[in-house]
Amino acid sequence: MTTTSPPPALDADRLNALLGQAVVEFGATANAALVTIGDRLGLYRELAAGGPMTSSELAEGTGTAERYVREWCSAQAAGGYLGYDADSGRYALAPEQAVAFTDPESPAYLPGFFQLALGAVIDSPRITEVARSGAGLGWHEHVHDVHDGCERFFRPGYNANLLAAWLPALDGVVEKLERGARVADVGCGHGSSTILMGERFPRSRFVGSDYHAGSIETARRRAAEAGVEEQVRFAVEPAAAYSGDGYDLVTMFDCLHDMGDPVGAARHVRSTLAPDGTWMIVEPQAGDRVEDNLNPVGRAYYAFSTLLCTPSSLSQEGGLALGAQAGEARLSEVLGAAGFTQVRRAADTPFNIVLEARA
Numbered sequence: 001m002t003t004t005s006p007p008p009a010l011d012a013d014r015l016n017a018l019l020g021q022a023v024v025e026f027g028a029t030a031n032a033a034l035v036t037i038g039d040r041l042g043l044y045r046e047l048a049a050g051g052p053m054t055s056s057e058l059a060e061g062t063g064t065a066e067r068y069v070r071e072w073c074s075a076q077a078a079g080g081y082l083g084y085d086a087d088s089g090r091y092a093l094a095p096e097q098a099v100a101f102t103d104p105e106s107p108a109y110l111p112g113f114f115q116l117a118l119g120a121v122i123d124s125p126r127i128t129e130v131a132r133s134g135a136g137l138g139w140h141e142h143v144h145d146v147h148d149g150c151e152r153f154f155r156p157g158y159n160a161n162l163l164a165a166w167l168p169a170l171d172g173v174v175e176k177l178e179r180g181a182r183v184a185d186v187g188c189g190h191g192s193s194t195i196l197m198g199e200r201f202p203r204s205r206f207v208g209s210d211y212h213a214g215s216i217e218t219a220r221r222r223a224a225e226a227g228v229e230e231q232v233r234f235a236v237e238p239a240a241a242y243s244g245d246g247y248d249l250v251t252m253f254d255c256l257h258d259m260g261d262p263v264g265a266a267r268h269v270r271s272t273l274a275p276d277g278t279w280m281i282v283e284p285q286a287g288d289r290v291e292d293n294l295n296p297v298g299r300a301y302y303a304f305s306t307l308l309c310t311p312s313s314l315s316q317e318g319g320l321a322l323g324a325q326a327g328e329a330r331l332s333e334v335l336g337a338a339g340f341t342q343v344r345r346a347a348d349t350p351f352n353i354v355l356e357a358r359a
């Protein structure tokens with residue numbers, strides 16, 4: 001005779017709280033597409049420039065179809081991204097909303113974040129497949145929104161922090177850059193960090209590299225647009241074998257954990273640094289234990305790590321898959337395994353930790 005235990009009693013309040021959270025997030029998931037649509041159609045920019053508008057006025061100003069715009073506006077107002085005045089039937093962006101949705105130079109700029117999230121979600125069926133097999137999915141295999149969204153997501157943070165806080169936090173590096181230094185920016189993607197440094201330090205010479213040819217093509221275009229081709233050049237090269245040596249500074253922005261063999265890449269960095277050279281590693285903000293990261297920032301990063309970073313690493317030789325929430329202790333182990341004896345946290349922000357490593 002078999003006995004079965006009764007199912008555990010459900011706590012109705014806890015269940016309702018879970019369902020309430022899920023309703024918010026169901027709306028938020030679809031809203032990633034709506035923010036991207038509003039950005040592409042110029043709806044936020046028109047509202048920011050023109051003040052409160054009805055959906056008809058907004059549609060007319062942007063050359064779009066009113067019926068879609070009306071629905072979009074209502075969704076945005078329901079989510080708190082637009083204000084709505086019921087008496088006039090007009091929608092408006094408050095100053096804070098206008099900055100967050102229309103100013104790409106502001107550290108609060110949001111459209112890139114949503115574009116990155118949308119691109120990652122579009123590719124999620126492929127992640128379902130590789131999660132069965134254990135295979136990887138390379139950065140180069142993603143839809144373009146991932147590459148473009150990544151640039152637009154990270155660039156405002158670099159604009160706000162790189163020149164003002166991160167480089168000055170490194171020992172003696174700004175002085176070298178002012179005089180004229182050799183710099184390798186590895187895993188540079190579309191090159192926003194490389195170009196930013198190149199603009200600020202015209203006497204120095206910068207080589208941005210990335211294994212993804214499409215990203216390097218965009219980086220070259222960006223450098224031409226910024227007028228920094230004299231001091232900045234780009235190369236399609238993997239981190240474990242980028243060219244040159246005697247670098248005063250090597251930088252890696254949000255990419256070490258994406259690599260299959262970060263220890264091999266770190267060894268290569270060591271072999272290409274000048275004797276008193278510095279390696280700056282910018283990585284996602286994270287505590288060392290899972291329980292330290294069970295918060296909104298950790299949640300976002302673990303999600304991106306599942307969809308982008310872990311599959312990227314698993315697609316490459318080594319497949320160490322550090323994940324985007326590796327934390328300082330694990331990262332320091334990787335650097336130590338490559339022979340870096342001095343590692344310290346030089347700076348941090350709510351989204352990033354900045355490590356300085358020296359041989």
Ligand SMILES: C[S@@+](CC[C@H](N)C(=O)[O-])C[C@H]1O[C@@H](n2cnc3c(N)ncnc32)[C@H](O)[C@@H]1O
Nearest residue numbers: 139187188189210211212238239253255258259
């Ligand atoms: C999250 S993106 C960051 C890009 C850029 N550093 C930025 O901050 O905008 C990660 C980058 O690492 C690059 N990457 C991944 N594995 C690499 C490897 N083994 N060698 C060189 N680049 C690599 C990807 O192609 C991608 O451009």
